[in-house]
Structure formats: structure tokens, C-alpha cells
Amino acid sequence: xxLTVRVSRFDPSVxxxxxxxxxxxxxxxxxxxxxxxxLDYIHFHQDSSLSYYRHSACNRGVCSRCAARINGxxxxxxxxxxxxxxxxxxxxxxxxxxVKDLVGK
Amino acid sequence: MANVKGIMDLVVKTxxxxxxxGGAGASAAVAARxxxxxxTLAAKGGLGKSGNTIMASASxxxxxxxxxxxxxxxxxRKFTKDVLFERIVKGxxxxxxxxxxxxxxxxxxxRVQEFIQLGRRAKQRFMFLPPGSWFTSGRAIGLACRxxxxxxxGIDVVEDVIICDLIKKEDKVIGALGVNVYTGELVAFQAxxxxxxxxxxxxxxxKCTHSGTTGDGMAMAYRAGAMLADMEFLLxxxxxxxxxxFHRGSIFPFIWYVAGFARPEVMNGAxxxxxxxxxxxxxxxAEGSEWVKLVYTYxxxxxxxxxxxxxxxxxxFDFSKxxxxxxxxxxxxxxxxxxxxxxxxxxxxxxxxxxLNKMALKGIPWEVGLSSEYSMGGIIVDAQMWTGVPGLFAGxxxxxxxxxxxxxxxxxxxxxxxxxxxxxxAAAYAxxxxxxxxxxxxxxxxxxRILRPFNQKSGISPSKVHAAIESAxxxxxxxxxxxxxxxxxxxxxxxxxxxxxxxxxxxxxxRAYNYExxxxxxxxxxxxxxxxxxxxxxxRRESRGFHIRTDCPEVDNNNWVERIIVSEENGRMAVxxxxxxxxxxxxxxxxxxxxxxxxxxxEKEIKNYNPSNILDE
Numbered sequence: 001x002x003l004t005v006r007v008s009r010f011d012p013s014v015x016x017x018x019x020x021x022x023x024x025x026x027x028x029x030x031x032x033x034x035x036x037x038x039l040d041y042i043h044f045h046q047d048s049s050l051s052y053y054r055h056s057a058c059n060r061g062v063c064s065r066c067a068a069r070i071n072g073x074x075x076x077x078x079x080x081x082x083x084x085x086x087x088x089x090x091x092x093x094x095x096x097x098x099v100k101d102l103v104g105k
Numbered sequence: 106m107a108n109v110k111g112i113m114d115l116v117v118k119t120x121x122x123x124x125x126x127g128g129a130g131a132s133a134a135v136a137a138r139x140x141x142x143x144x145t146l147a148a149k150g151g152l153g154k155s156g157n158t159i160m161a162s163a164s165x166x167x168x169x170x171x172x173x174x175x176x177x178x179x180x181x182r183k184f185t186k187d188v189l190f191e192r193i194v195k196g197x198x199x200x201x202x203x204x205x206x207x208x209x210x211x212x213x214x215x216r217v218q219e220f221i222q223l224g225r226r227a228k229q230r231f232m233f234l235p236p237g238s239w240f241t242s243g244r245a246i247g248l249a250c251r252x253x254x255x256x257x258x259g260i261d262v263v264e265d266v267i268i269c270d271l272i273k274k275e276d277k278v279i280g281a282l283g284v285n286v287y288t289g290e291l292v293a294f295q296a297x298x299x300x301x302x303x304x305x306x307x308x309x310x311x312k313c314t315h316s317g318t319t320g321d322g323m324a325m326a327y328r329a330g331a332m333l334a335d336m337e338f339l340l341x342x343x344x345x346x347x348x349x350x351f352h353r354g355s356i357f358p359f360i361w362y363v364a365g366f367a368r369p370e371v372m373n374g375a376x377x378x379x380x381x382x383x384x385x386x387x388x389x390x391a392e393g394s395e396w397v398k399l400v401y402t403y404x405x406x407x408x409x410x411x412x413x414x415x416x417x418x419x420x421x422f423d424f425s426k427x428x429x430x431x432x433x434x435x436x437x438x439x440x441x442x443x444x445x446x447x448x449x450x451x452x453x454x455x456x457x458x459x460x461l462n463k464m465a466l467k468g469i470p471w472e473v474g475l476s477s478e479y480s481m482g483g484i485i486v487d488a489q490m491w492t493g494v495p496g497l498f499a500g501x502x503x504x505x506x507x508x509x510x511x512x513x514x515x516x517x518x519x520x521x522x523x524x525x526x527x528x529x530x531a532a533a534y535a536x537x538x539x540x541x542x543x544x545x546x547x548x549x550x551x552x553x554r555i556l557r558p559f560n561q562k563s564g565i566s567p568s569k570v571h572a573a574i575e576s577a578x579x580x581x582x583x584x585x586x587x588x589x590x591x592x593x594x595x596x597x598x599x600x601x602x603x604x605x606x607x608x609x610x611x612x613x614x615x616r617a618y619n620y621e622x623x624x625x626x627x628x629x630x631x632x633x634x635x636x637x638x639x640x641x642x643x644x645r646r647e648s649r650g651f652h653i654r655t656d657c658p659e660v661d662n663n664n665w666v667e668r669i670i671v672s673e674e675n676g677r678m679a680v681x682x683x684x685x686x687x688x689x690x691x692x693x694x695x696x697x698x699x700x701x702x703x704x705x706x707x708e709k710e711i712k713n714y715n716p717s718n719i720l721d722e
Contacts, residue, residue, distance in 0.1 A: 011613065011615050011617075012617065013614075013615050013616070013617070014615070030349070031349065031350045032349040032350050032351035032352075033350050033351070034350070034351055037350060043568060043620075044566075044568060044569065044572070047612065048566045048568060048611075048612035048613075048621055049611075049612035049613035049615075049621075051613075051615075051618045051619065051620060052620075054316060054620045055149065055150065055265070055267070055286050055316070055317065055620060055623050056126075056148075056149050056150020056151070056154070056155050056156075056265070056315070056316065056317045057150075057315070057316040057317075058154075058159060058160060058315055058316075058454075058455075059312075059315075059316065059354060060160070060354070060355065060454040060455055060456060061454055061455015061456050062159050062160070062243060062244050062454050062455050063150070063151065063154040063159060064455070065150065065151060065154060076455070078455075079455060079456060081351050099287050099288075099617050099618045100613075100615055100617050100618045100619075101618075103287070103618045105287050
């Protein structure tokens with residue numbers, strides 16, 4: 001089983017417009033991964049250039065700084081539990097300018 | 106200055122630069138500003154949201170007499186300053202610098218009182234727990250710290266800036282170099298004094314701490330010529346969730362356990378009840394005193410290290426023997442308490458923990474482990490929070506010396522007391538010295554080092570280097586240690602340092618929010634701390650506090666009431682030792698068969714007072 005994750009990409013120093021990259025993530029059944037686990041997996045195993053909020057993160061839903069659009073709705077990356085298969089769409093938080101990929105300011 | 110502007114994106118001038126966006130940093134900034142210094146506070150993340158301040162769960166405290174005078178009628182006046190001092194020093198296995206422990210005890214009342222008033226103005230709730238503590242949420246602690254900065258006009262706060270290194274001219278610190286995480290800009294801070302409030306170091310892969318806990322301040326201070334001590338002592342928290350993945354790292358089970366409303370049985374992976382192997386007095390200490398962290402780290406750690414752990418290397422909290430009534434009434438009491446901060450039932454920090462309730466009701470145990478939450482070790486400071494390097498001060502967890510080999514009182518109180526003191530001292534120092542213009546000479550080398558991964562065409566991802574450091578630390582430097590494991594960890598750390606660190610390369614050339622780039626700096630800082638910790642652990646051929654060695658189980662007071670000091674000598678790490686200064690309490694000579702033997706003896710000595718409430722992070 002695998003989850004297809006479509007991630008919005010944009011590097012203002014190189015790209016003209018945003019585009020999507022797709023990643024296939026093998027999620028162990030019953031492991032209950034969060035979006036953060038998925039993004040860490042991509043960062044470590046598939047594409048280390050992907051940017052997402054990570055530099056001063058609590059991973060417990062306390063600091064609320066890792067918000068992103070998850071399947072179209074605003075949510076915390078560290079708290080949202082992903083399904084083990086199907087599709088997941090990740091985009092930067094709305095109402096902010098995109099710094100890089102999923103990071104807005 | 107024109108030259109510096111050529112290689113820096115921004116130059117900021119100030120009297121006092123405070124590094125760290127948690128509680129120590131906020132306290133230092135407020136104190137320095139009140140002393141009329143120009144103050145810039147640089148936070149790696151958001152103000153009041155950086156570092157482990159918000160991860161605590163969370164109490165601040167003082168002696169019982171002071172708490173009583175502060176209006177808490179339930180405070181226990183027998184819990185005097187002297188009792189608190191004795192607990193810190195003896196519970197720290199006599200490695201405390203007693204002037205720092207005394208300062209903690211003497212200044213706690215004023216700082217904590219001020220802090221609780223700030224917290225109340227920030228509309229946060231505090232629950233008094235005898236003998237002299239107030240319990241609240243980590244978020245509330247962060248908001249109270251932030252309130253202090255907001256109420257103090259004139260503090261210039263720069264958020265999301267990671268300070269990479271101190272800038273020195275001759276022997277003096279004259280500022281620091283930072284990177285704005287979101288823009289990638291290089292920022293030079295020119296300051297008469299710098300205060301490091303950057304917290305501890307987390308060497309392990311299993312974390313209950315904030316992602317920024319990479320020992321930045323300790324490593325920067327070391328590079329600038331300061332001394333580190335006690336780096337082998339890391340405080341472990343017994344009862345951190347290992348699974349499910351969604352909850353991995355949550356300290357909820359520890360809070361549940363010490364609250365004591367519906368205590369589970371603690372079973373090892375082989376299905377044996379771990380508490381069966383403990384004497385009644387040790388069990389009592391674990392269930393009703395501040396010793397809980399050390400006692401369980403010792404007993405769980407031995408089982409886990411001997412291969413009797415659970416699937417993920419922990420123990421089980423088993424509720425199956427508890428009657429339904431006991432479980433429900435205990436859970437109800439726990440929820441009444443926690444709802445003060447988290448509003449909903451089975452809510453803890455930002456998480457929905459209701460699946461743990463379902464597990465307990467179905468008889469499925471909670472899998473919990475040992476996770477490091479605090480570094481006793483850090484920068485050596487005097488009672489003015491001076492590091493010994495002109496212009497450089499430090500406060501909070503980044504320092505060493507209050508708690509010795511095992512912390513028996515509040516980290517958050519240390520944060521307030523030392524942060525304040527460091528701010529006062531830095532402002533006083535800044536009044537006496539002139540600002541020194543930063544020149545290209547002082548910046549060029551650090552700048553080159555920081556930008557090096559961009560120039561590397563191919564190599565290793567800094568995130569993988571960070572993970573490799575953690576794997577090495579997991580293998581031989583964790584809660585139970587022995588010579589052979591420590592040796593191979595050191596070998597691996599030296600290999601990573603010499604072979605991998607110089608080959609760090611980035612997947613993206615973007616400067617803006619390039620987390621791999623941030624990781625390249627964090628990995629450099631962390632490896633210095635781990636190398637120091639492992640070398641100290643190898644040198645200390647005994648067991649003491651949270652340094653538990655299976656090959657040297659004795660607590661050896663004849664040879665090892667010594668602090669191990671690490672400093673840079675001619676580009677190499679030098680390791681020496683020295684005795685702490687025993688101003689009030691002197692250690693007994695002789696040996697104890699093991700750490701638990703010491704703990705029981707120590708508890709008997711200070712039995713005249715035993716605080717019953719131990720809720721803390």
C-alpha cells in the first residue's frame with residue numbers, strides 16, 4: 001500500500017509559477033503517521049530540497065507554526081493523521097506569500 | 106563598515122544581544138532593558154514559542170515559606186530554603202556549584218512571583234501545588250515570557266534568526282553572526298555584550314523536545330573559548346510514548362503516572378512487572394518524590410539495555426489489572442485537572458489523546474520509553490552568569506552547575522533566575538565598555554564556514570548527518586552506558602566529524618528557507634556537544650546521577666566528586682576535571698554500591714522533609 005502525496009513546489013529564486021510534485025510513500029499499516037512524518041520521509045529518502053516548516057517546531061500542536069493547506073483545508077502538519085493509501089494534497093498556508101514550497105510568511 | 110556590508114546583508118547594532126526566544130532569553134532581555142541597555146533579542150523561532158520552554162508541562166517553584174508569604178495558604182512552610190538547597194545539592198550527587206544552587210534558592214521567590222503575575226496578565230492559569238510550586242501548561246509559560254517582553258518597551262525582537270557563531274576581536278566577544286531562516290540573509294549583530302539563552306542539547310533520535318534543541322549556544326561558547334562541564338549528564342524522562350507514531354514523543358503518560366490518580370503496572374517486554382525488583386523504599390521514592398525520573402531510568406534502563414524492552418525499546422503501562430472503577434475515577438480526576446488548560450477531555454498539549462483511553466479500556470498497554478528532556482551540563486558560569494570570556498554571558502539550561510548530576514528542582518525556575526541575572530550582568534558590563542566595530546577580518550572565516558555547503562557540488566545531506574549523530578548517540582551514549590559502547594560511539598562521532606561534516610552538500614541552492622542549510626549549522630553544534638558528552642562519560646569510570654554505567658556501577662566519592670570540564674585547546678577538545686566548591690555541604694567519602702544505594706541513603710538523610718507533589722515536565 002502506498003499514499004500518493006502531491007506537494008506544491010515553488011522556489012522564487014528559480015521558478016515562475018507553482019507546480020506540483022508527486023511522491024509515493026509506503027506507510028506501515030496502523031502506524032498512524034502525521035503529515036510531518038510524511039514530509040520527513042520525503043526529505044530523507046526522496047527529495048531533500050523540499051521545504052516545509054521544520055526549524056523551530058514542537059511536534060505536539062503547541063506552537064501552531066507548522067500550518068499548511070492539507071487537502072484544501074488549513075491544518076497543523078504535526079497533528080494531521082494521514083491515510084495509508086489514496087491521495088494527499090499539500091499546499092502552503094493561504095493568505096501568505098510563499099517563501100519556498102510549503103513555507104509561507 | 107563598507108567592507109562588512111559587502112559580505113553581510115544586514116548589520117544591527119545594539120548594547121546587549123540576547124540569543125534565545127524561550128524563557129531565559131525573555132527574562133534576560135527584560136532585565137537588561139530595565140537596566141537601560143539597548144537590547145536586541147534574537148529568537149531561532151517565534152518569541153515565547155522557541156525552544157523547550159513551551160514543551161514543559163510545567164511548573165515553577167520556590168521554597169514553602171516564600172510561597173506562603175506570596176499568599177498561598179496551602180504552602181508548606183517547613184519546606185524552607187535550606188531544605189530546597191539540600192535537596193538540590195545532595196540529589197545532584199554533590200556536583201552542584203553551591204553558590205549557583207544557593208542563588209537559585211534565594212532568588213526563586215522574587216522571579217517566580219513576578220512571572221506568575223505576568224502569566225495572569227497574559228490570562229493564563231496556574232494551579233498551586235504544595236509545598237511551593239505552581240503547575241500550568243508549557244504554552245502558558247511561553248505566553249507569560251512573551252508578556253514580559255511586550256510590557257517592556259524598547260526591546261528589539263528579531264524572530265526566526267539562527268545565531269551561527271559569536272564574533273570575537275582579540276579575546277573579546279563583540280557580536281554574533283546570524284542567518285534569517287525565511288530570507289536566508291546573513292545578519293551581523295554588533296553588541297557590547299552577548300547573552301546565550303539557547304537551552305540544552307538533544308543527542309538522541311527519540312525526542313520529547315523541541316526541534317531546535319541542538320546545543321547551539323554550548324557549541325558557540327566552546328568555539329569562542331568558554332568551558333563546558335557536566336556534559337555526560339542528561340536527564341531522562343520515564344514515560345514518553347514510543348507508539349503509535351502519531352503520539353511518539355508525547356510526555357502525557359509521565360504526567361499521568363506522577364499525578365497518581367490511576368497508576369498502571371509497569372511491565373517489561375518479557376511481561377515481568379519491573380517494580381517487583383524494587384525495594385519498598387525505592388518504590389515509594391519513585392511514586393511519591395522527585396526521584397521518580399532517576400529511579401525509573403535506572404530500573405527500566407537496565408531491563409531495556411539487557412534486551413528485555415518492548416518492540417520499540419521501552420516498557421508497557423498496563424492498566425488491565427486496575428478495576429474499571431479505579432480507572433474511571435482516576436481518569437476523571439486527571440481530566441478535571443488537565444481541562445483547566447486544555448478545555449476538552451483527553452486533550453493534552455495540542456493533541457487528542459482519546460485513543461489512549463480506548464487502548465486502556467480494551468486492555469492494550471501504552472508503550473512508553475525513556476527520552477532525554479534536559480541537559481544538566483553546559484557552559485560554566487559564575488554567579489554573575491559570566492562565562493569567563495569577556496562580553497559573553499549565559500543563563501538557563503545552556504549553563505551548567507546548579508543541578509550537578511541530576512536535577513532535583515525546577516528547570517523553569519533556573520531559567521527565570523539565571524536569565525534575569527544574566528541580563529542584569531550584561532547590561533552592567535555594556536555600560537563599561539565601548540562598542541567595537543566589526544570588521545571583515547572577524548567575519549570572513551565564520552561566513553565561509555557557514556556558506557560552505559552551498560559550494561559543495563555533491564556530498565551528504567546535513568539532515569542525514571544530523572540523523573547519523575543521533576544514531577551514534579543512541580547506540581552507546583543513552584541511559585545505560587559501558588566502556589565498549591561509549592568507545593564505539595566516540596569512534597563513530599569522530600568519523601562523522603572528520604569524514605561527513607566537511608562533505609555536507611545541499612539539495613537546493615535557495616537561501617530562503619533552506620532547512621538543510623540550517624541543519625548543516627545545527628549538526629556542527631550538536632556534534633561538538635555529543636563529542637564532549639561521550640568523552641566525559643568515558644572518563645568518568647563510576648556511576649553518578651544520570652550517568653549510569655553497567656561496567657562501573659559504584660558511586661565513587663573517593664575519586665569522582667569532580668566535574669569534567671571540556672574546552673578547546675589549539676583546535677582540539679581537551680578534557681580535564683576539577684572539584685566543585687563546597688561552600689555549605691561537603692560530601693562523605695567512600696563508595697556506594699550503586700546509584701540506587703546512594704539515592705536511598707540520601708533520602709534518609711533529608712527525610713525530615715519530603716515534598717509529596719512532583720508534577721513537572
